[in-house]
Amino acid sequence: MSALWERLIVAAAVAASALYAFKALAPFGWRVSLARRLTGRLPDRVLIWLAGQSACDACGPRPAALPPRPRAP
Amino acid sequence: MNALVADPLVALVGNPNCGKTALFNLLTGSRQKIANYAGVTVERKEGRLRTRSGRRVRVLDLPGAYSLRPRTPDEQITCDFVLGRLPDEPRPDVVVAVVDATNLRRHLRLVLALKRLGQPVVVALNMVDLARRRGLPIDGAALSRELALPVVETVGVRAGGAQALLDYLEREHAAAEPVAAPGDHPVADAIPLDEPAAATADMASVAADQHEVERILGRLGLAGVRADTPSDRIDRVVLHPVAGPLILAGTLFLMFQAVFAWAQPFMRAITALIAALAGLVATVLPAGPLASLLVDGVLAGAGSVLVFLPQIVLLFAFILLLEDSGYLPRAAFLLDRLMGSVGLSGRSFIPLLSSFACAVPGILAARTIPNARDRTVTILIAPLMTCSARLPVYTLLIGTFVPARTVGPGIGLQGLVLLALYAAGVGGAFAVAWILKRLRRGSALHPLQMELPTYHVPSLRNLGIGLLQRVEVFVRRVGTIILALMVLLWFLSSFPVPPAGYPGAAIEYSLAGRLGALLAYLFAPIGFNWQISIALVPGIAAREVVVGALGTVYSLAATGQDVAGQVAPLIARAWSLPTAFALLAWYVFAPQCLSTLVTARRETNSWRYPALMAGYQLALAYGAAGLTYHASRWLLGPA
Numbered sequence: 001m002s003a004l005w006e007r008l009i010v011a012a013a014v015a016a017s018a019l020y021a022f023k024a025l026a027p028f029g030w031r032v033s034l035a036r037r038l039t040g041r042l043p044d045r046v047l048i049w050l051a052g053q054s055a056c057d058a059c060g061p062r063p064a065a066l067p068p069r070p071r072a073p
Numbered sequence: 074m075n076a077l078v079a080d081p082l083v084a085l086v087g088n089p090n091c092g093k094t095a096l097f098n099l100l101t102g103s104r105q106k107i108a109n110y111a112g113v114t115v116e117r118k119e120g121r122l123r124t125r126s127g128r129r130v131r132v133l134d135l136p137g138a139y140s141l142r143p144r145t146p147d148e149q150i151t152c153d154f155v156l157g158r159l160p161d162e163p164r165p166d167v168v169v170a171v172v173d174a175t176n177l178r179r180h181l182r183l184v185l186a187l188k189r190l191g192q193p194v195v196v197a198l199n200m201v202d203l204a205r206r207r208g209l210p211i212d213g214a215a216l217s218r219e220l221a222l223p224v225v226e227t228v229g230v231r232a233g234g235a236q237a238l239l240d241y242l243e244r245e246h247a248a249a250e251p252v253a254a255p256g257d258h259p260v261a262d263a264i265p266l267d268e269p270a271a272a273t274a275d276m277a278s279v280a281a282d283q284h285e286v287e288r289i290l291g292r293l294g295l296a297g298v299r300a301d302t303p304s305d306r307i308d309r310v311v312l313h314p315v316a317g318p319l320i321l322a323g324t325l326f327l328m329f330q331a332v333f334a335w336a337q338p339f340m341r342a343i344t345a346l347i348a349a350l351a352g353l354v355a356t357v358l359p360a361g362p363l364a365s366l367l368v369d370g371v372l373a374g375a376g377s378v379l380v381f382l383p384q385i386v387l388l389f390a391f392i393l394l395l396e397d398s399g400y401l402p403r404a405a406f407l408l409d410r411l412m413g414s415v416g417l418s419g420r421s422f423i424p425l426l427s428s429f430a431c432a433v434p435g436i437l438a439a440r441t442i443p444n445a446r447d448r449t450v451t452i453l454i455a456p457l458m459t460c461s462a463r464l465p466v467y468t469l470l471i472g473t474f475v476p477a478r479t480v481g482p483g484i485g486l487q488g489l490v491l492l493a494l495y496a497a498g499v500g501g502a503f504a505v506a507w508i509l510k511r512l513r514r515g516s517a518l519h520p521l522q523m524e525l526p527t528y529h530v531p532s533l534r535n536l537g538i539g540l541l542q543r544v545e546v547f548v549r550r551v552g553t554i555i556l557a558l559m560v561l562l563w564f565l566s567s568f569p570v571p572p573a574g575y576p577g578a579a580i581e582y583s584l585a586g587r588l589g590a591l592l593a594y595l596f597a598p599i600g601f602n603w604q605i606s607i608a609l610v611p612g613i614a615a616r617e618v619v620v621g622a623l624g625t626v627y628s629l630a631a632t633g634q635d636v637a638g639q640v641a642p643l644i645a646r647a648w649s650l651p652t653a654f655a656l657l658a659w660y661v662f663a664p665q666c667l668s669t670l671v672t673a674r675r676e677t678n679s680w681r682y683p684a685l686m687a688g689y690q691l692a693l694a695y696g697a698a699g700l701t702y703h704a705s706r707w708l709l710g711p712a
Contacts, residue, residue, distance in 0.1 A: 006361055007362060017556070017560035020553065021557045021561060024553070
């Protein structure tokens, strides 16, 4: 394995860990705010996961450019 | 609708577990309608029966209640219904007070309260067959004379067991008109909740009714007679004023000894597995950032937390066994007086016991506490109970710094220290509860009433399911948030890379090393070095993370052949005994993890209480660690 690949894997692991820790620990408002900033840079599914399920509820704040909000049951 | 109102309404009222629902099913068969009372989640069960003459009667199975002084939403509904205070619900034409004939001492109190309302009341003396089989001299006619109320004998679980009640309803009430519309009656016996004067009156009323019950039982020849079931015989020992607390203390002592003694072989096996994996990674991958991430971050961090899985399994095996056998409610009963002395009630026991697993379910379980003040105090002190996340920290430090020797026959010093730490957490919680009680004057003691279930042999299936759930939760936590934090900590501890010729360890040059050096100013007075200071930061996310963090920090700081997952020998060399004791004291009161704070915020609907919780715990932890450090230095010397 080349040194470049090794660094890429490590960087991806660190970035994924940071995102996961933020998702697990940060308050809802912060998560939505970050999801808004990352809109267009990460897949929509990841942004919805990051903001949390409540972002798709009728009452929750919502990242600006995410797909249309599912209809509330 | 009018036709419905014209049918007489019979309400079944009784203590929980008096056989009321069985009687309701016997009376109404499948003609039942289940809904909720308006605006609450309390179940409303209504059914219909036809008397021999063909008259229809509506029957309502009200939630179980111990008295007409409501303490739970269920009791509130029963009380409001009987008093005619529920909107859209008529007052019943007749109240059937269902009592358990095997336990008249407790059940007759509610009958006396119902009688005072002045409504038609008939007593259904349920489970008479069981009472007679147990040798109790039950006499329905005599009880009727003493209570001055009609009494019918019923057996809710036998076909035809409600015939006497049906005959009575046919004779006395089937032809009657409804007595009143809702709200027509004065509310005589109602008291507002959570007011000290009301609670005091409540206790006086309970005492007076109990006195009257004893008089009636005396007249019936039941005063000294008690059913002699195996559970009763066990309870005579387990709930004995002297033997009971000793048995409880002995059980807890055995539990903590076992956690240390029995888990060792499994822990050694996991440590060996982690070391083997680290060796494998070092063989397969060349030295570099990826190998360091896997060995020093993943295996040293998450692995050193995973090693405590056997102890957590053992602790929960004990708790689940005690719960399934029926012993835990007895423990709550035994501790009620102790809890009362600090302003709590036995109702706080279950939430506090749940907090030994994790403060989050404990805080959620506090919803069952009816008194708002008791509930708030229970939520505030729940994080002081030693949650399973502290166990890895305790066992690491005790295993490293407390010698594994016996101090008596079968008594290990390490288990004793662990028990003392748990006791210190409980003691701290009680002290805080006592202080809060002093700060909030006017709070009253609420008497504990609870059903003691029959003892039974624990189900291995239930135990297996419960343990699997715990293992799943722990392993998932290690594999997700702990792993993520360990990777981040590894990154902070590894970068920036020091220049060639840097004299110290690489971690000292890293971001984490610099942060630790700053924090060390704050923590140095209580004996913590910079490595501990770094480890405390991710420990705020979850307490057990501190063990993994120490593994990562020391693994990266090590220069020899130290193997990932072997934190103990590293800290044994680096820390003094006072420092280790200070860290133990810190973790008895350590500020709780973020999820606990968020749960407390949700349950109290305010940031005030979580802020108070974090603040007082930080102060307690800092104070206790400082005191322990300096006292240990004074006693043992600075080395």
